[in-house]
Amino acid sequence: MENPQPNKKNKIPPFDALPLRAGDPYLSAWGLYGEDDELGALRRLDDERVLDAVRGEVRCGYRISLNWPLNAQTASKKSFFQRALFHHDVIHKAPRVVNDDIWTFNSQVSSQWDGLRHFAYQKEGRFYNGVTLEQIHGEGFEKGNTTRDGRSEILGIQAMAEQGIVGRGILLDFHSWRLAQDPPIPYDPFKTGSIPLKYLKATAEAQGTEIKFGDILLIRSGYMAAHNEMSEEELSALKDVMPPTFSGVEQSEEMLRWIWENFSAVAGDQPSFECWPTQQSYSLHEVLLAGWGMPIGELFDLEKLAAYCKKEKRWSFFVTSEVCNVPGGVASPPNILAIF
Template identity: 35%
Template sequence: MEEPALSVDRLPTYKELLARTDAPRGSSWGLWGPEDQLGTLNLLTDERTARAAAGVRTGSVYPLGLPLHEPGGAIVWRTKPTHHILHVGHEAHDMRPTEADEPDSGFVDRDDYLDGLYLQGSSQWDGLTHIRHPEHGNYNGVPDADIHGGEGSRLGVDQWAKRGIVGRGILIDVQAALAALGRPFDPSSNYGITARDLDDTLEYQGVEVETGDILLLRTGWMGNFYARDDAYREAVLGFGHDDVSQHAPGLAVDRSSVEWLWDHHVAAVASDTIGVEQSPAPDPAQTFSLHQQWLPLIGMPLGEYWWLDDLGSACAADRQYTFLFVSVPLNVRGGVGSPPQAVAIR
């Protein structure tokens, strides 16, 4: 007897995704239709967003992004942006903008622009086109030719910007929970956060994940990064420093991490680290990448380099770890990534 096709009426388990023969194993392709460009953001229904908004208690707002020029240097070609402030209206410049005018020179107004702004150079969303699966290509089978910055481009972050990313957020404060549970955890290491760690943290916090939640994973990596000196930060964000370079905790590089996120049916996940998954992987010969599973196969947005310490302090103070999460990525046609422009409203 032929098995029924997978359907959003009953979200399949990850094991069922791995058993697919009509699409790449472990993928959600086609689940929301052959033309889908949103992936797991489809789980952010109006009803779930309304419930999240109704849960706001104090109205306090916690911004989750770093300044656009920080932290800088994580990937050598991603230079820091240069901010130009122009003065307009000086008679000597015939109404043309210049950066040379002095404040008392009689200019009429200011304008500004950024040079060298890498959309994934600071706090960021990784879009669905950021990672191409080496065998299966892009999410939902979108051809490479359809991914560009021109009119009709597909899978760009502009698809997210047109709807916004708004729903119930959960802070999963792994650093605080494991410390309270007496388990060793070093935020400057490449500790692999297991499914058990996630479950124990949620139990400690008294929270259960619901379909469509946005998870914010706090490891303390970013707070540790800013607490250290310039030499340490330069080494962490550079290459060729084997003692500290690119070491960050994150979800264990194992299929069980993909299974946990999918089976909890979360809409998106972000962290205060360089890559959500542990870096580097424990095995130098490891070829399995969580990014290659989450982005092109599952279609799940990933957030990196987020500032979660202030939110973590507030959540710990009143033991309330859920909030209304709001993010509106830049409306860049065909964009591969975007600053998150995200806030948590408690």
């Protein structure tokens, strides 16, 4: 029940017009919002659309956090993709009865938004709007676009922090939908495999969920439910597999068309959002992050949200997510709430 075609109010070119400029990478929309744009698809979340989301979705004030604990992977002393685990020191400021604490962690070791510095078009070596690795790592590369210590902050997560990722969210509870089929559709979140677009559309249809342009898409694949049932020994063994394997949304032009025509940001409960490793010559990360400037959320804890949506028979809500204001940051914990 999504918008079948972009319209003038949506202010985006048709999918078939991508890439917008000859010679640009596959399906890219570089230049759509200007050569120096660092927000990309988040510009779909304009004031009018956010206000409509508040008016349409906030009815009772009930709030649900979608943040997995920052230390969720520390018990097995390993993480997927070999990312630095969360470490927490509590410091007694003796002789006063006062405590401080210090956190150190990889910004993608728990719930996260991938920012636009994270993943480039691999063949071309270009991030969103053509930014190069040298521009990101060069000190003082561009006047007026540097951190206080002189390092480049181009495409940093601080741009997303300015107004947050805020708007109407929808949950597609694929995990519940597949289990309700006769027979249930098999699915292993820890093996390379794809969730076809037809299944996501069937989930939306079964839920009666209307998709509106600019929505923030959340997909419950079943990864977190499976993860919560596994022992630390089982998880530790899986974390030793390199490259790691995960199921996620399929890599296809049909999937990309659907995302382009409907959403401002996408997220899921799994470590990679998409099938990993990719089954195509490209990955969704390339097109979404580097091509469109569309944030990808991963490892969101959608279990409580799914239970509440099922209870209320309502799978849309207001989303507020304030990423950390780190100039030049690559990714960030989402600090995200669903509000009903």
